[in-house]
Amino acid sequence: MNIMSWLWDIQGGATLGVIWAIMALGLYLTYRVLNYADLTVDGSLTLGGAVSAVCVAAGVSPILAILIATISGMAAGSVTGFLHTKFKIPDLLAGILTQFALYSINLRIMGKANFGLLNEVTLFSQIKALGIPSKWAGLLVGVVFAVVLIIAVYCFFGTEIGCALRATGNNPHMVRAMGANTKVYIVLGLIVGNGLVAMSGALLAQYQGYADINMGVGTIVIGLAAIMIGEVLFSKKTYFHRLAGVVIGSVVYRIIIAFVLRISLTADTVIKITADDMKLITAIIVVIALIAPGLKDSAVAKLSGKEGD
Amino acid sequence: MLDIKHVYKTFNKGTPVQKEALIDLNLHLDEGDFVTIIGGNGAGKSTMLNAVAGVFELDKGHITIDGNDVTKDPEYKRAKYIGRVFQDPLRGTAGDMWIEENLAFALRRGKNRSFKWGISNKEREQFVELLKTLDLGLEDRLDSKVGLLSGGQRQALTLLMATIKKPQLLLLDEHTAALDPKTAKTVLEMTNKVVTENHLTTLMVTHNMNDAIKYGNRLIMMDHGHVILDISGEEKKNLKVSDLLAKFEEVSGKEFSNDRMMLAK
Numbered sequence A: 001m002n003i004m005s006w007l008w009d010i011q012g013g014a015t016l017g018v019i020w021a022i023m024a025l026g027l028y029l030t031y032r033v034l035n036y037a038d039l040t041v042d043g044s045l046t047l048g049g050a051v052s053a054v055c056v057a058a059g060v061s062p063i064l065a066i067l068i069a070t071i072s073g074m075a076a077g078s079v080t081g082f083l084h085t086k087f088k089i090p091d092l093l094a095g096i097l098t099q100f101a102l103y104s105i106n107l108r109i110m111g112k113a114n115f116g117l118l119n120e121v122t123l124f125s126q127i128k129a130l131g132i133p134s135k136w137a138g139l140l141v142g143v144v145f146a147v148v149l150i151i152a153v154y155c156f157f158g159t160e161i162g163c164a165l166r167a168t169g170n171n172p173h174m175v176r177a178m179g180a181n182t183k184v185y186i187v188l189g190l191i192v193g194n195g196l197v198a199m200s201g202a203l204l205a206q207y208q209g210y211a212d213i214n215m216g217v218g219t220i221v222i223g224l225a226a227i228m229i230g231e232v233l234f235s236k237k238t239y240f241h242r243l244a245g246v247v248i249g250s251v252v253y254r255i256i257i258a259f260v261l262r263i264s265l266t267a268d269t270v271i272k273i274t275a276d277d278m279k280l281i282t283a284i285i286v287v288i289a290l291i292a293p294g295l296k297d298s299a300v301a302k303l304s305g306k307e308g309d
Numbered sequence B: 001m002l003d004i005k006h007v008y009k010t011f012n013k014g015t016p017v018q019k020e021a022l023i024d025l026n027l028h029l030d031e032g033d034f035v036t037i038i039g040g041n042g043a044g045k046s047t048m049l050n051a052v053a054g055v056f057e058l059d060k061g062h063i064t065i066d067g068n069d070v071t072k073d074p075e076y077k078r079a080k081y082i083g084r085v086f087q088d089p090l091r092g093t094a095g096d097m098w099i100e101e102n103l104a105f106a107l108r109r110g111k112n113r114s115f116k117w118g119i120s121n122k123e124r125e126q127f128v129e130l131l132k133t134l135d136l137g138l139e140d141r142l143d144s145k146v147g148l149l150s151g152g153q154r155q156a157l158t159l160l161m162a163t164i165k166k167p168q169l170l171l172l173d174e175h176t177a178a179l180d181p182k183t184a185k186t187v188l189e190m191t192n193k194v195v196t197e198n199h200l201t202t203l204m205v206t207h208n209m210n211d212a213i214k215y216g217n218r219l220i221m222m223d224h225g226h227v228i229l230d231i232s233g234e235e236k237k238n239l240k241v242s243d244l245l246a247k248f249e250e251v252s253g254k255e256f257s258n259d260r261m262m263l264a265k
C-alpha cells in the first residue's frame, strides 16, 4: 500500500470537503438554526454552479461570477420562503417545488446538461497563476472561503437580527410575543442559507471545471452527513465550535468517502464499491447518525430499567 | 387602557367539533387595574387572553389597547404593548439560548432589530440587578442556557422578560399552574411585587380561588365565553370562596364544577 496515495486522498478529500462545507454551513443555518427542512438546496447548489460556469464562460471575473451565483441562490431561497410564509405551503413542499422548478431554470441557464469550462479563467487557475501548486490551490481557496464564512456567520448570529433568527428556530411563540415577525426571519434564513449553498456550487463548478445539471442531487443528505459528523466530533459548545464542526464534519465525510473508494480499489472484494455507491453509503451514515441518539437513550432506559428490578 | 367590545370567536366553524369559545365578550380595564380571572375549564379564559394578544383573528368585535385599535394587528405588532407569561414554562423563553440573550431579546420588544452586535455592558449590569431581585442565583449565570433552568426559574425569568420593558398590559395565563406549590407561591409573590410596584395593568388567569381573591383590585369570573361576574373594590376585599361559589350558581344556574379548581384554603 502506498502511503502517499493515502495522503493525497486526505488532501483531495479536504479540498472537496471545504468547498462543500460552505453548502453545509448554509444547510446548518436552515436545518439546525431555523429548524426548517429546506429541500431547495439540491436545486440551489446546481443553480450556483450553472450561473458561475456560464458567467465565467462569458468572461465575467471568477470572483464576480461567484457573487452573482450567490445572489441567484438567495433569490431561490426567497422563493421558498415566500411560498411557505405568504401562501402557507408546508416547509418540505415549498422547498421541493422550488427545487423542481430550478431543474428547468438551470437547464435554461446552461443551455445543456453539462457545461464545461475548458481553458476558462477560474478562481483556481488565477491562484495557480500566482505560483501556488495546482494540488494546493483548491485547498487554499476552500479554506479561505470556509474560514471567512465561519467568522461572518458567527458575527451575524451575534447581531440583534441574527439573535432573532436563532430564536425563531428555537421558540417562535416567544419571538412573536416579543414583537418580532417570525416570517421575516424564516425568509431571511432561507435567503442566506441558499446563498451559501449556491456559493458552494459556484466554487465547485470552477474547481472541477464544469457545471452539471445533476451536480446538486443529494445535496441535502450530504449536508446532513457533514453536520452530523461535525456534531459527533465536536460537542456543541459555542456557535463558533458548532460552525467549525460543520466544516470539519464536511472534510471528514469526504475523507471517509475517499478512503472507502481507495480500500475498495486495492482490496480483493467481489463487489467493487464505486463512486456511484456513495449515495447509498452517505444515506446509511445519515440514518445511523439520526437514530444513534435514540439508540443510546433506549439502551440507557433498558439498563436503568433492569437496575430498577 | 384595554377595551374588549362585543368579541366573538368560534373555533373549527362548520365542522362537527365547532366550538364557540367567546360569545359577545365585553371587558373594560382602567389603567393600573390588576384583574384576576377565574372560571371553569373551557370557559374561554385563555382564548380571551389570546384574543387580546392577537394569536388569531376575531370573528367579530374590537379590541383597543391604550386608545389604539389593534383588532387587525398581527400578534408580533401588538407585542409592543403587551408582556406575556404562559402556563407552559417552555413557551416564554428560548431554551437553547443564554439567559442574557433571552433578556436582551426581551429588552428589544417592539423595537426594530438591527445588525447591531452583542449586548452592552450597561445592559448586562441591568440584567444582573434585575436577576438579583429574583433571588434565585441567576445573576451569576448570564451565560447559562435557559434550557438548564427549572420550571420555576424559567417562569420567573419569563416574568422578568415580560416586564423588563414596561408593558402597557401584562397577560398572565395560569403562569404558576405547572409549578410545585412552593415555587408557585414564590412566583406569585414575585408577580404581585412587579405588578404593584410598576402599576402594571394586568390580567391574571388563575385556577386558585384564594389567589384570585388575595391578589389584584378586581376579580372577574368567566363562563361560556363571556364575563358573568365582575367584582372590585371593598366587595372584592371581603370576598370568600363560598361567596364566589354561591354567586356562580346564582348567575349560571348550575353548580361550579372544576376538578382543577382549588377551593380549599
Ligand SMILES: Nc1ncnc2c1ncn2[C@@H]1O[C@H](COP(=O)(O)OP(=O)(O)O)[C@@H](O)[C@H]1O
Residues within 6 Å of the ligand: B011, B012, B019, B020, B021, B039, B040, B041, B042, B043, B044, B045, B046, B047, B048
Ligand atoms: N385553537 C383552538 N382550536 C380549537 N378549539 C379551541 C382552541 N383554543 C381553545 N379552544 C376551545 O375553546 C374553548 C375555550 O378554551 P380556553 O379558552 O382554553 O378555556 P380556559 O378557560 O380553560 O382557558 C374550549 O372548549 C377549547 O377546547
Ligand SMILES: [Mg+2]
Residues within 6 Å of the ligand: B045, B046, B047, B174
Ligand atoms: Mg386556559
